[in-house]
Amino acid sequence: MMDEERMTYSEIREMILGCFYDCCRNILSTNKKTGEKSSYDGLEIGYAAYQCENTPFSPIEKLMFKVFLLILMAGREPGEVEDNIRNSIALIINEAPLDVLIEDISDKEKNDLLYDMELLGLLE
Template identity: 25%
Template sequence: MKRTAKYDFFNDAFPDDERVPYKLLRWRFLNRYYIYCHSKFNVVRQTCREWVPNEHESAFAQDDLDTAFELPIEKLMFEVLSMIMAGGRQSEQFNMHAEQRIREILHGRDVNDLLECLSGDELLEFRHDLALLNIA
């Protein structure tokens, strides 16, 4: 029987250091996205200033989580998610950097070997996202 890990939301961690599922990785990313927009809303209201050109809430989320993941599959999921969350609005420099990071993660690895730890809906969702970006 497959064991289901209980996530400790208070400490933002699994008690036994299990792999971070894709759904939770997305939640973490979107939570940082929300925090940035929430604080920015207050700043805009108080200062009557608008968003700076090329300012992206996803960049805050990406920078905040950049070193949060250790396993190659987690790092790959994070890079894929970052590219999807940019929604095609990213610069060519962003694309080149993300593609380089993905090449580094996959260096000497087969993407299918990384995907072996995924199953069910998580595997289907992540495969769909990889295909969307022409990665696998």
């Protein structure tokens, strides 16, 4: 049975994208005030990750969070940043096997999460 207190993959994506949006608006506001134009540097993803840093995620929520951050990066971030997130994912899966982590999530969440993990090369 799914824990009603747990955030769904969709809710986690919405939360991260909300932070991403807030950061982008701040960048535009700053650029408008200063007359500068900034190039893409991934700041939005770092900002979203920072905003959620102290969120008490369950292991499956933490996995979903980290996977979605990698999806947003789309291979554009420095290798060290991506490697750190991939290592975090490996630690989560080492502590509890993936099949155990996903056993109580909905089929839609499983499909979305596993597809994203496959795109990222996280599945063997």
